[in-house]
Amino acid sequence: MADHFKNLLAGNSKWISFSNNTTLNLLFFLSLLLALSFSASGAKWDGVKVTRADSQALHAIKNELVDFKGVLRSWNDTGAGACAGWTGIKCAGGEVISIQLPFKGLGGRISHRIGQLQSLRRISLHDNAIVGAIPATIGFLPNLRGLYLFNNRLSGSLPASISNCPLLQTVDVSGNQLAGIIPPNLANSTRLYRLNLSFNSFSGSIPVSLSRSSSLIFLALQHNNLTSSLPESWSSVSSLKYLTLDHNSLSGKIPTSLTRLVSLEELDLSHNKLEGSIDEIGSLLALKKMNLEKNNLDGSIPNSIQKLLNLSVLNLSNNRFRGGIPLTIGNITSLNSLDLSENNLTGEIPLSLSNLPNLTSLDLSYNNLSGAVPSLLSKKFNSTSFAGNINLCGYGPSAPPCPSPQPKPHRRRKLSTKDIVLIASGALLFVLLILCFVLLCCLLCKKTKSSKGGRAPPPSTSKAAAALAAEGETGGDGGGKLVHFDGPFVFTANDLLCATAEIMGKSSYGTAYKATLEDENQVAVKRLREKVTKPQKEFEVEASNLGKIRHRNILALRAYYLGPKGEKLLVYDYMPNGSLASFLHARGPETTVPWPTRMNIAIGITRGLCYLHSEVKHVHGNLTASNVLLDEKTDPKIADVGLSRLMTSADVVGTAGSMGYRAPELSKLKNASEKTDVFSLGVMVLELLTGKSPSEAKDGLDLPQWVASIVKEEWTNEVFDVELMRDASSSTVADELLNTLKLALHCVDPSPAARPEALEVLQKLEEIKAEADVATADVGKTE
Ligand SMILES: *[C@@H]1O[C@H](CO)[C@@H](O)[C@H](O)[C@H]1NC(C)=O
Numbered sequence: 032m033a034d035h036f037k038n039l040l041a042g043n044s045k046w047i048s049f050s051n052n053t054t055l056n057l058l059f060f061l062s063l064l065l066a067l068s069f070s071a072s073g074a075k076w077d078g079v080k081v082t083r084a085d086s087q088a089l090h091a092i093k094n095e096l097v098d099f100k101g102v103l104r105s106w107n108d109t110g111a112g113a114c115a116g117w118t119g120i121k122c123a124g125g126e127v128i129s130i131q132l133p134f135k136g137l138g139g140r141i142s143h144r145i146g147q148l149q150s151l152r153r154i155s156l157h158d159n160a161i162v163g164a165i166p167a168t169i170g171f172l173p174n175l176r177g178l179y180l181f182n183n184r185l186s187g188s189l190p191a192s193i194s195n196c197p198l199l200q201t202v203d204v205s206g207n208q209l210a211g212i213i214p215p216n217l218a219n220s221t222r223l224y225r226l227n228l229s230f231n232s233f234s235g236s237i238p239v240s241l242s243r244s245s246s247l248i249f250l251a252l253q254h255n256n257l258t259s260s261l262p263e264s265w266s267s268v269s270s271l272k273y274l275t276l277d278h279n280s281l282s283g284k285i286p287t288s289l290t291r292l293v294s295l296e297e298l299d300l301s302h303n304k305l306e307g308s309i310d311e312i313g314s315l316l317a318l319k320k321m322n323l324e325k326n327n328l329d330g331s332i333p334n335s336i337q338k339l340l341n342l343s344v345l346n347l348s349n350n351r352f353r354g355g356i357p358l359t360i361g362n363i364t365s366l367n368s369l370d371l372s373e374n375n376l377t378g379e380i381p382l383s384l385s386n387l388p389n390l391t392s393l394d395l396s397y398n399n400l401s402g403a404v405p406s407l408l409s410k411k412f413n414s415t416s417f418a419g420n421i422n423l424c425g426y427g428p429s430a431p432p433c434p435s436p437q438p439k440p441h442r443r444r445k446l447s448t449k450d451i452v453l454i455a456s457g458a459l460l461f462v463l464l465i466l467c468f469v470l471l472c473c474l475l476c477k478k479t480k481s482s483k484g485g486r487a488p489p490p491s492t493s494k495a496a497a498a499l500a501a502e503g504e505t506g507g508d509g510g511g512k513l514v515h516f517d518g519p520f521v522f523t524a525n526d527l528l529c530a531t532a533e534i535m536g537k538s539s540y541g542t543a544y545k546a547t548l549e550d551e552n553q554v555a556v557k558r559l560r561e562k563v564t565k566p567q568k569e570f571e572v573e574a575s576n577l578g579k580i581r582h583r584n585i586l587a588l589r590a591y592y593l594g595p596k597g598e599k600l601l602v603y604d605y606m607p608n609g610s611l612a613s614f615l616h617a618r619g620p621e622t623t624v625p626w627p628t629r630m631n632i633a634i635g636i637t638r639g640l641c642y643l644h645s646e647v648k649h650v651h652g653n654l655t656a657s658n659v660l661l662d663e664k665t666d667p668k669i670a671d672v673g674l675s676r677l678m679t680s681a682d683v684v685g686t687a688g689s690m691g692y693r694a695p696e697l698s699k700l701k702n703a704s705e706k707t708d709v710f711s712l713g714v715m716v717l718e719l720l721t722g723k724s725p726s727e728a729k730d731g732l733d734l735p736q737w738v739a740s741i742v743k744e745e746w747t748n749e750v751f752d753v754e755l756m757r758d759a760s761s762s763t764v765a766d767e768l769l770n771t772l773k774l775a776l777h778c779v780d781p782s783p784a785a786r787p788e789a790l791e792v793l794q795k796l797e798e799i800k801a802e803a804d805v806a807t808a809d810v811g812k813t814e
C-alpha cells in the first residue's frame with residue numbers, strides 16, 4: 032500500500048509501451064458511445080499499456096469495494112494490465128475512460144482515488160450495494176460525462192464539486208439514501224441533459240439553476256423531502272421534456288413560467304402541497320402526461336385544457352377542483368386515461384366525453400356530479416368510474432335509474448299559470464290520498480299486532496319480511512321510512528323487506544344479514560337493537576352524517592330504514608370476501624395469503640383510519656379484524672364506522688374496544704381515542720405478520736406481548752407467519768417484514784403518548800413498501 036501512495040505522488044508520469052499515432056488519435060477522439068460498444072464486444076486491447084497513475088487508482092478502488100462475487104478477480108497484475116482485460120474497464124490511449132460494473136453485487140465504498148482517473152468519462156456502478164459517500168474528488172474529473180450510481184446504498188450529500196465537471200451530461204444517483212440540499216450550481220455544465228436524484232432524502236428547495244438550465248431534458252426529483260415553492264423562473268429556451276417532482280412537500284402555486292415550457296411532454300407534480308388554480312396549463316402544448324394528483328389545487332378545470340392535443344394521461348384526482356367538467360375535454364382525442372376523482376366537481380358529465388376514441392380508463396368517482404351518465408360511457412365503464420356521486424344516475428345495470436331517461440319534447444313548453452294550479456292541486460290531492468292510506472295502514476297494523484299477541488319466532492335463514500323486520504310486520508312498506516344515500520343499487524323499502532336474508536353475525540349492536548334483493552343484487556343489512564339506539568330524530572341526524580362518509584377503505588352506508596315501530600335497519604355494500612378475521616384465520620391449509628396482499632390490506636386499513644381521524648374527526652372505538660371487510664379485490668373496508676353515534680351513550684362505554692384489540696388504558700378510562708384506534712390497528716398489523724389471531728392465547732400473553740417477548744429474545748423470524756418466511760429469503764422482503772414489525776410494535780406501545788398518529792403509520796408503511804418496490808423494480812432498468 033505504501034508503495035501505491037508513493038507512486039501516486041509521482042503523479043502523471045505516463046508511459047506508453049509503443050506509440051502508433053494513428054491509433055492513438057483515433058481512440059482519443061472516439062465518441063463515448065463508440066468507445067463503449069468497441070470494448071463491450073470483449074475488452075479489445077489497443078496495445079497501449081495503462082498509465083501507472085491510473086493503474087494505482089484502480090487498485091485503490093478495488094481495495095475499497097467489497098467484491099462478494101469475485102467479479103474483480105481479473106483486476107490483478109499477472110496479466111497484461113488494466114487496459115487488457117480487466118472486467119468493466121475501458122481505456123483509450125492507456126488511460127481509463129470508463130468503469131462499468133452494474134449489477135455486480137459489489138459492496139464497500141467508492142475510493143476517493145477515483146478522482147485520479149483524469150480521462151474518465153463514465154462511471155457506471157449502478158444496481159450494486161455500495162455504501163458510504165460519493166467522493167468529492169469526482170469533481171476533479173474534467174472529462175466526466177456520465178455518472179450512474181443509482182440503486183445503491185450511498186449516503187451523505189451530493190458533493191457540490193460535481194458542478195466543476197464541465198462536460199457532465201448525465202447524473203443519475205436515484206434510489207440511494209442521499210440527503211442534504213441539492214447543490215445550487217449543479218446545472219453549471221451546459222451539457223447536463225439528464226439529472227435524476229429521485230428516491231433519496233434530499234431536502235431544501237429546488238435550485239434556480241435547474242429551472243434556468245437550457246440543456247436539461249430529464250429532471251427527476253421525485254420521492255424526496257423537497258420543500259418550499261417551485262422556482263419562479265423556468266428558462267424560456269428550455270429543452271425540458273420530463274419533469275417529475277412528485278412525492279415531495281412542495282407548496283405554493285404552479286409558476287406561470289413553468290406552464291410555458293413548450294417542449295414539456297411529461298409533468299408529474301402529484302403528491303405535493305401545491306395550491307392555486309391551473310388556469311394557464313393550456314400553454315403546455317407538447318404535454319402527453321400530466322399528473323397533479325393529491326395536491327390542494329382549486330378553481331375550475333379551464334376550458335383551455337383542450338389545447339393539450341397530445342395529452343394521453345390526465346390525472347387531477349384528489350384536489351379541490353370545483354365547477355363543471357369542461358366540454359372541451361372531449362376535443363383531446365389522444366386522451367386514454369382520465370382521472371378526475373375525489374374533487375368537488377359539479378354539473379353533468381359532458382356528452383363530449385363519449386367522443387374520446389382512445390379512452391380506456393375513466394375515473395370520475397367521488398365528486399358531486401349529477402344527472403345521467405352518457406350511455407356510451409356507462410356501457411364502456413363500470414360503476415367504479417362513477418361511484419360516490421350522490422346525484423348521478425343511470426350507470427351500470429344496478430345504478431339508480433334516471434327519473435326520466437328520454438327528455439320528452441313537450442317538456443320544453445313553458446307552463447302556464449293554469450297548468451301550475453292544476454298540477455299543484457293534483458299533487459295536493461295525491462298527498463292527501465297517501466296520508467289516508469298511511470293512516471289506514473297504521474290502524475290495521477295496530478289491530479293485527481294486538482290480535483297476534485305473542486312474539487314472532489327469532490329470525491334465521493329465511494324469507495325476509497319476517498327476518499329483517501322481525502316482529503310481525505304486515506309486509507309492504509308498512510309506513511316505514513327508507514332514506515337512500517348514493518350507491519350502486521336502488522331498491523324500495525318493500526324490496527328490502529322482501530329480500531331473502533341470511534344471518535352473518537351478531538354483536539352487541541344488533542344482527543347483520545346478507546340480503547339478496549329480488550333482482551339478485553346483494554346488500555348487507557344491519558338490524559340494530561332498538562333498545563340501545565338513539566331516539567328517531569337524533570338517529571336520523573347522525574345516520575345522514577354517516578351516509579356522507581365516503582372513502583375507498585370505509586364501508587359505505589347506502590341507506591337506512593326506520594320501521595313504523597322503531598325498527599332500525601342500516602344498508603351497506605355487501606363484501607363477498609367476508610372479514611379480515613375469517614380471511615386470515617378460517618382459510619384452508621392450501622390457500623396462502625402472500626405478503627404483498629397483506630401489506631396492501633395493512634395500508635388500506637390505515638388509509639381508512641387516517642380519513643376517519645383527520646377528515647371525519649371520528650374515533651372508531653371498535654376496530655378489529657372482524658370489523659374489516661374485504662371486497663372482491665381484497666381491498667379492505669372498515670365497517671361499523673360511527674355505529675356508536677347511533678347508540679345511547681351508556682351503551683357506547685360498554686362496548687369500547689373488543690378483547691384482544693383493546694388498548695390497555697381503555698379498560699381503565701372507558702374512553703376510546705385516536706390512540707386506542709392506533710393500538711387496534713397495530714394489533715391487526717401484527718395479525719397480518721404473524722398469521723395469529725389475538726384471541727389465541729399464547730402462554731397467557733396477548734398478541735402484542737407475545738410478539739414483544741419473542742423479539743426481545745432475538746428469535747425475530749419465529750414471529751412471522753411460516754408462509755411469509757418462504758418469500759423472506761429475498762433480503763428486500765425480509766427488510767420489509769422487519770420494518771413493518773417494528774412499526775406495529777410502535778403502535779401497540781403500552782403508553783398511548785408513545786404511539787404514532789394514524790397518518791404517521793400510513794407514511795411509514797408507504798415508505799416501507801416504496802423501498803421494497805424500488806429494490807425489486809430496477810432489474811430491467813437500462814442506462
Ligand atoms: C488475473 O487476471 C487474469 C485476467 O486478466 C485471469 O485470467 C487470472 O485468473 C487472474 N488471476 C487470479 C489469481 O485471479
Ligand SMILES: *[C@@H]1O[C@H](CO)[C@@H](O)[C@H](O)[C@H]1NC(C)=O
Nearest residue numbers: 181205206227229230249251
Ligand atoms: C430516475 O430514476 C428512477 C428510479 O431509479 C427511475 O424510475 C426513473 O425512470 C428515472 N428517470 C429518469 C428520467 O432517468
Ligand SMILES: *[C@@H]1O[C@H](CO)[C@@H](O)[C@H](O)[C@H]1NC(C)=O
Nearest residue numbers: 350351352353374375376399
Ligand atoms: C366542496 O364544496 C362544498 C360546497 O361548496 C364545500 O362545503 C366543501 O368544503 C368542498 N369540499 C372540498 C374538499 O373542497
Ligand SMILES: *[C@@H]1O[C@H](CO)[C@@H](O)[C@H](O)[C@H]1NC(C)=O
Nearest residue numbers: 375377378398399400401422
Ligand atoms: C353538491 O351539489 C349540489 C348542487 O348540485 C349542492 O347543493 C351541494 O351543496 C353540493 N354538495 C357538496 C358536498 O358540495
Ligand SMILES: *[C@@H]1O[C@H](CO)[C@@H](O)[C@H](O)[C@H]1NC(C)=O
Nearest residue numbers: 391412413414415416663664
Ligand atoms: C370495473 O372495471 C375495472 C377495470 O376496467 C375493474 O378493475 C374493476 O374491478 C371493475 N369494478 C367493478 C365493480 O366491476
